Each structure stands twice: as C-alpha cells, then as structure tokens.
Amino acid sequence: MKIVAKNKRGTYDYTIEERIVAGLVLSGPEVKSAKGGEISLKGSYVSIRGGEAYLVNAHIRKYTNSSTTGDYDPTRPRKLLVHKKQLDEIINAKHANVQAVPLAVGVERGLVKLEIGLGRGQKKYDKRNVIKARQTLRDMAREIKVKK
Secondary structure: OEEEEEOHHHHHHEEEEEEEEEEEOOOHHHHHHHHOOOEEOOOOEEEEEOOEEEEEOOEEOOOOOOOOOOOOOOOOOEEEEOOHHHHHHHHHHHHOOOEEEEEEEEEEOOEEEEEEEEEEEOOHHHHHHHHHHHHHHHHHHHHHHHHO
16 A cells, blocks of 8 residues: 555554554545545544444545535545444444554555554653664664674
C-alpha cells in the first residue's frame, strides 16, 4: 500500500497492539483528492454507529478540478468497509478500553484504504521512555558506524 497521509500523533499517543486495513466510501472528487494527498487525519477518530464503522473528522480538501458545484463538507463522516470479524474486533476493543485510531491512508490497487490501529493511550512517562530508547539506539548505531 502506497501511503498518502499519516497520523503521526496516532503512534505517539497510543501503543498500537493490532492493525486493521479498511476501505473508505468516498465520492468521485474525494477519491481524486485523496489520491493526490489532499487528506489530513489530524484529530480524526473511528466511531461505531448503528453497527457500522465511520471515520469522523478526517479532512479531505475539495478537488480543484471538480465540476460539481454546491455544498461540500470536507469533514463529513465517511463509512468504513470492514469485514464482520474486523468490526467485531473494533467493537470489542471499545469495551476493553482500547481505542481505534486512524493511522494512515494509502492507495492499494487503485482503491483508497485506511489503516486503523487498535491501541491503548500512553502516559507522558511512557512517551519519554520510548524517545529515550530510540535516541540510545541511534547513538549506538552512530558509534558503531564511526569505529568502522
């Protein structure tokens, strides 16, 4: 899957335990805009309504060359296409205090897909530990490279 947009806060604020790939129901101009990278997942989340999953607050800019005129809501809820087992996983995760977080939007075989991560929120000290460990690994790699 070719990544078009990422939600960097998703992996920073949450410890991701499982990933699910879902399809997005979009209109024609929205597909063109999303494939062009005119999409932002900042502040978006996955919601369950009436037994169906929706992506809420994702901003898809209006396609500039679109011939349709009229009202366009860039942050409207968009339905997610998931299998029944995956939907059950998302619903069960909500009951177990695990959040469904949109992580990335990509294009796979011409179709726009959304990667959803199921994870728990991280505390501030957890985030600091992750950053510290990453910096330590980077320093060690740098030292090994210099010695060669």
